[in-house]
Amino acid sequence: MVEAPQEEITLRDIVEVLKRHRVYLWAFPLLFGAVALIYGFFVAEPTYASTATLSVAPVQVQAQLEQRIQVQQATPITFEGLKALALSEEAVGEVWEALRKEGKLPTRWQDQGNVRGVERMLRDLQVKDISPRVQAANPNQVPPIVATFTVKAPDPQVAAKAANLWVEAVKRKVNEIPLQRLKASLAALEEQLPPAEKAYREAQARWEAFQKATTLSQDKAELEAKTGERVSLDQELSGLERDLSAVRGRIEALSREADRQARLVPLNTSPEQLAIIGKRLQEAQAALKGETEKARQAYLAAARALEAFKERERIAEWQNELNRLSGRLAEIGVRLAQIATERASREASLKEVEAALAKEPKVLDVVREVVADPVLAAAVAKGDLSALIGLRLSVQEVNPVYAPLLTQAVNLRSQIKALEAEEQALLKEQEAISQRISFLKKLLSTQEREKEAITLEYNTKKAAYEALRARYDQIANLSGTDLAFDNPNPEYQRLRSALIDAQAEEARLLARKAALQARIAQVDARIGVLKDRVARAQVEQDTLSQALELAKNAYLALAQKRTDLNIQIASNQEAWASILAPAYPIYEKVAPRRGLLFALAVALGLMLGVMAAFVAEALRPQEAPSGGSA
Known part of the structure; x- marks a missing residue:
């Protein structure tokens, strides 16, 4: 038994196959192209990218080398640190909160389910390093760090606004870096001062009591x-x-x-x-x-x-x-010193509470849906409420923040008055004790003589x-x-x-x-x-x-x-970071790219059409061979 030789597939065969099933070659590209156009024009949300540019100049650092003071340059932060700072939740959250207060927060950046809006916003932020790579002739010269901050948003103005807020926040935080050590030292110092002042007042009170x-x-x-x-x-x-x-x-x-x-x-x-x-x-x-x-x-x-x-x-x-x-007398002097410290602390707290109280209204004006009001809802429960939809009711409610602040302020005032009353009583007792001590000294001196x-x-x-x-x-x-x-x-x-x-x-x-x-x-x-x-x-x-x-x-x-x-903090307010180019009105549309999307869809449809043509050819019934045997 002799096997029949296999036929080789030629280019002519392929062309013949595509001709027989040409409907697939234009149907699939046409379908995918139509879907791409519909998605690009009617479904896809337009996205605009706005970019701001930030420059971080090197700082002057003095170093004593070989009995000489040499001035060198160093950047206060690396690009990796700058990127981490820019994409930190603190910096991005500040921008997100500012947009939310202005009512310009896009839907795509709002909280959704378990995903916070800040995390969703981070997906549309990008930091890129465009620093010059030219080697300086002087080894002590360090080139500045130049970075672009790109924000993608459905509205060009929102993108530009967010980019400018973002770069401003990053600039401010970078400029604060050289002062953080001083501020940390100042904060630690502020914690050490009250105990030191208290100890000094108590020692002074004991000294005065001893002298009396x-x-x-x-x-x-x-x-x-x-x-x-x-x-x-x-x-x-x-x-x-x-x-x-x-x-x-x-x-x-x-x-x-x-x-x-x-x-x-x-x-x-x-x-x-x-x-x-x-x-x-x-x-x-x-x-x-x-x-x-x-x-x-x-x-x-x-x-x-x-x-x-x-x-x-x-x-x-x-x-x-x-x-x-x-x-x-020594105990009274120590207590008076403690009262002075406590009263100063409570007066400072009272000023802060009063300042916060001045910003909070006692009564809030609240606007409610009429149908959401329980009293009106009960009154018209048996009627048709559809006519009331959209109606609003303006009412006044006590500010929930005002009452605790007021209570705190009242407590602080009462504590300050109690301290003042105790101070006055101690001063009177101190005066009486001083007079008695003076009298006893005279009596002792006379009787001893x-x-x-x-x-x-x-x-x-x-x-x-x-x-x-x-x-x-x-x-x-x-x-x-x-x-x-x-x-x-x-x-x-x-x-x-x-x-x-x-x-x-x-x-x-x-x-x-x-x-x-x-x-x-x-x-x-x-x-x-x-x-x-x-x-x-x-x-x-x-x-x-x-x-x-x-x-x-x-x-x-x-x-x-x-x-x-x-004084050092006040004199070191030099700006190391500066904005080279703001974001607005320079922006570009990055999505949707309809031409690219259409081309990709047509190419994908054509490829699928070719595959469908070969599949249909493989499934076509085979024709019987011509002629018969004798």
Whole structure:
């Protein structure tokens, strides 16, 4: 069995096939072309593209290289950063919101379902880099960034408006880039200033309260006076010691000479002389007894005065009250500083709320559909409402934003009034406490001086009495026999008399020494008290002064830094980005391209027609071969 050879398809066969099915060759292109024309003229929404051009110039950057300041150029932002900034939701949302407020927002950019209008708008935005690529001769020279911002919209004016709003927003944000660091620093500084100011005011209040309550200056003056008195007492005691030593030396010399004279004339004392000696002894004993009694009475009077003073002494009570009032005064000063800060903050908030309140009307004019009004809808529920369609009703409603702002403003005003009332009450209390502290200082000073004088008098009288009593006890039991002369030598008698006088002078000097030592002990005790009080007050003063200085320097440094930043921000408002070409009235129609659409449709129809012709040829029945077999 021999296979029949396959026939080759020639170009003539293809042409014959296309001739037989030529209806497909013109029907499909005609149909697709008609559909394309109908879509292009009656269905497709026209789209216009409007383009604005933005230029970003390089900034001057100073760099210190090899002990020299070299000025270089650098762009504040790259093209990728510029594109990201331009297509950010913040920039596009600003344009979208502006078009919405003006009522020029196309339907294709409005919210639809779950897709927001901003996201739909982003599809019609395009950023293109057209920066010059020429290499500058100077390596420090950086070419500017030039970019085009194209917006596609169904209306040319809307496209131009959106493009101009878009490029303006991007320009503004690019120009803000060099200032963002300064503004961020300023914002951080603004957060640090209130605590620093509060700390400074509190430190100042504590310092003022300490200055009102302290007796440091008076204590220093008294300590200086007591120190000088202590030096004078030492000098007086040294002089007294010298006098006492001289008297004791004289007593010793007189005793030796009297003994020598007694050995020269050893005679017994006559009765007449004994009587004279006894009489003189009794006179001396009586005189010393009188002086001793006077000293005792003076000592007892000083003791009674001291006891009476102790009964009415209130130094400790007044000192405790002074400490308590000083603490309360410091608390009031701190609270006043806090009130000043809080009131300033609330007054600033009140100004903002009042400014917002001034922009909001109390009542809103609302326009409703009549049929949508529930009252009218219920009234005509049984009638034909079709005649009411399109009618509108103007009503007034309370602004829902106004009431919360008003409540907030009222609360802030009441808080400010409460703070002012508290401030006035604290100021009155502060004044009363200051007056009481001043009065207590006077009372303490007066009673401390009185206590010092009474204690000094008591110690002096006590020392004098004890010295005289000791000397009186020595001679009270003496008799004429004890003082009898072994002989009537007049020189011996004179020496013996001088010896008795010297011993009496020694007794007086010893009494003065005892009183002086008591005074020195009292002055030393007072100096110790004053030194301790001055030391503690000085430490507290130094601590408060250092804290005040640190708080003041910190606050002033922050305030000066804020001023410098404001000046720097105000002086750095140079525009780095500028608009080279606005969008309006330059625009182009980008859709629909009817000619291109028609050509593509015809080409597609022709291709489908050819395919349909070959398919129809393949499905055509085969003709029987001519002639038969014998």
